[in-house]
Amino acid sequence: MTWQTRDRRTVYENTWIRVTEDDVIRPDGEPGIYGVVEMRNPAVFVVAMTDDDEVLLVTVDRHTVGPSIEVPAGGTDGEDPLLAAQRELLEETGYEAAEWREIGRMTALNGIARAPEHVFLATGLGVAASAAHSQHEEGISEARAVAWPEVWRLVGAGGITDGETIAALGFAALHLSRVS
Numbered sequence: 001m002t003w004q005t006r007d008r009r010t011v012y013e014n015t016w017i018r019v020t021e022d023d024v025i026r027p028d029g030e031p032g033i034y035g036v037v038e039m040r041n042p043a044v045f046v047v048a049m050t051d052d053d054e055v056l057l058v059t060v061d062r063h064t065v066g067p068s069i070e071v072p073a074g075g076t077d078g079e080d081p082l083l084a085a086q087r088e089l090l091e092e093t094g095y096e097a098a099e100w101r102e103i104g105r106m107t108a109l110n111g112i113a114r115a116p117e118h119v120f121l122a123t124g125l126g127v128a129a130s131a132a133h134s135q136h137e138e139g140i141s142e143a144r145a146v147a148w149p150e151v152w153r154l155v156g157a158g159g160i161t162d163g164e165t166i167a168a169l170g171f172a173a174l175h176l177s178r179v180s
Helices: 081-093 148-157 163-175
Strands: 004-013 017-025 031-039 043-048 054-062 066-070 073-075 095-107 116-127 140-147
Touching: 043 054, 043 081, 043 095, 043 163, 054 081, 054 148, 066 163, 073 081, 073 163, 081 095, 081 116, 081 140, 095 163, 116 163, 140 148, 148 163
Parallel strands: 043 116
Antiparallel strands: 004 017, 017 031, 043 073, 054 066, 054 140, 095 116
C-alpha cells in the first residue's frame, strides 16, 4: 500500500515555500497527519571547477545553522535552471563559466519536503567583467577556490556539513570519474 492523501490544508506560505498539513492514510492502513514543505521553485547547485582543479566555495551565514561552507546555490525564481545556475555563480562568486553541464538532479529532505534540485558542473571559469555580485545581501563572507582533495578533507572533518553541497560534490566526483 502507498500513502493516500485524503485532505490537504495550507498552514503557512510565503514567496519561497508553502507548508501543508495532509490528512493521510499511511502505508500500514492507519490514518495520520503529515507536514510537508513545498518549495515554490526548484533550486540549483553549481560545482565550479577552476583549471587548477579547485572548487569555488562560499561561506554563507545561514539563519538556521550559522556559518556554512557551500557550493554556490539558490532558487530558480521561475527561470530556466541553467540560467539560474549562471546567475547564482555570478552573484555569489563574481565568476562566469564558459562550459556548463547538468550532472544530476536530487531532492532535499524528501521525508518532509518536495524540493527538486538541479546540479551543474561549471568549467572554463573567469572573473566576470561586470562582477555585480550580491555577496553581502546573501550573507556571504567569503568566496574561495579550494583544491579538490582539500574539499573532501573538509567534508570528512566536518568543515562542510551542508548535505546538498556534499551531494553536489558527489555528482561532480562521479561525472569527473573521481570515484571507483
